[in-house]
Amino acid sequence: MAFTGSDIIKIIFAILLPPLGVFLERGCNADFLINILLTILGYIPGIIHALYIILKF
Template identity: 55%
Template sequence: MANGCTFLEVLLAIVLPPLGVFLRFGCCSMEFCICLLLTILGYVPGIIYAIYVLVALDSDRHEREYYTLA
C-alpha cells in the first residue's frame, strides 16, 4: 500500500510539486516550505526537490522501521 501512495505522491509532485510534499509532510514542514520556494523560483527545481524528498526520505523511513523492529 505504501508503494501505491508513493507513486501517487510522485505523480502529483510532477504536476504540482508542493502538493505531493504537502500530502506527505503537511503545510508547516520545512520540506514543504523549501519545495514551495523552489517551485516559485523555478518549476523544474521544485519538481526535482519534491521527487527527491518523497523518494529519499521514504527509503530512510523504511530503513529506520526495519532497524526498530530488528
Template identity: 65%
Template sequence: MASGGCCTFLEILLAIFLPPLGVFLHYGCCSMEFCICLLLTILGYIPGIIYAIYVLVALDSEERHREYYTLA
C-alpha cells in the first residue's frame, strides 16, 4: 500500500515519540517489523527509534521501486 508524503511524515513523527506506533500504523499489528520494533523499544528506546525510522523510510522506498518494475 503506497502512502502519501503527509502520511509518511506523520508516521515518522509518531515513530520518534512511540516507535512501535508509527510502525503499527504502516504495517499492522502482527507484522514482523512491528514485533522487532516493539522488542527493540523495550530493550532500549533509541534502537527502537532508529529501527522504526529505517523501516518507514528505507523499506517503503524499496516497495515503491518494486511497484514501478512490475508496471514495466
C-alpha cells in the first residue's frame, strides 16, 4: 500500500490532534465522535484510534 502526500499530512495531524486526522479522513460521523471521546479520556488511545482509521481507509 503506497502512501500519498495527503496520508502523511493526516498522520501528522493524527499525532498532533487526533480528531482532526479522523475528520479529514472520514468526515463528521461515528468514528469522529468516538475519537473525540477517546482523546478526552486519554491522549494515547485517541492517537491509536486515529492512526487505525487513517491506515484502514
